[in-house]
Structure formats: C-alpha cells, structure tokens
Amino acid sequence: MAAVTIKKGQVTIPTLVRSRLGIEDGDVFDVRVRSNCVVLTPKQADGENDLSPQQRRAIDALLADGLEDLRKGRVHGPFSASAALAKSMREVARKPRTKPKP
Secondary structure: OOOOOEEOOEEOOOHHHHHHHOOOOOOEEEEEEEOOEEEEEEEOOOOOOOOOHHHHHHHHHHHHHHHHHHHOOOOOOOOOOHHHHHHHHHHHHHOOOOOOOO
8 A cells, every 4th residue: 555645734645546546636536534534536626527529429329238238138147246247258258249130
C-alpha cells in the first residue's frame, strides 16, 4: 500500500495510484469519513460530461443490445460460485458462433 504525507492540510496521492485511477490535476472529490477511514469519491461538476456525443451513442447502442439480450432470454447464470461461471464461459467459448437472424 502506498503511504501519503499530509502537509498544511493537503494530501498528496502517489503517482502510481493517480495513474492507475486516472486522477488528474483539478479533479474534484467528495470526502467522507467511514469508521476511521477517509473515502474519496470522484465528483463531476454539474452539467459536465466527459463523454463525446459519439462515445455516448456507442455506449447507448451497447446498452440497448444488452437489454435486448435480456428481453430475449439470452443470458447465463446466476452462478453460485466463480468456478461455475468459469465452466459456463468455457462451454460458451467452445460453441461455434452464428449470427442471429433478423
């Protein structure tokens, strides 16, 4: 675990942690205390959206595809353990892929 130092009431987050989490200068966080722990949660400014319209459309299309799969019953699980999930994934990977008929 990386250690941090507090100077003048400011905390410096180590470079490794910042790069892993994608934290950049100027990012804003909500700060909460939970059981003697400090929890920082990224906060977006009101009206701010980091996604371009093209990215938003792509995400919306993928979500629509996923919801359609749910509606048509193309789902797997629930799984009682990770081993059952892994077994199901291996079985699905072995099956030949076919394109659904429109």
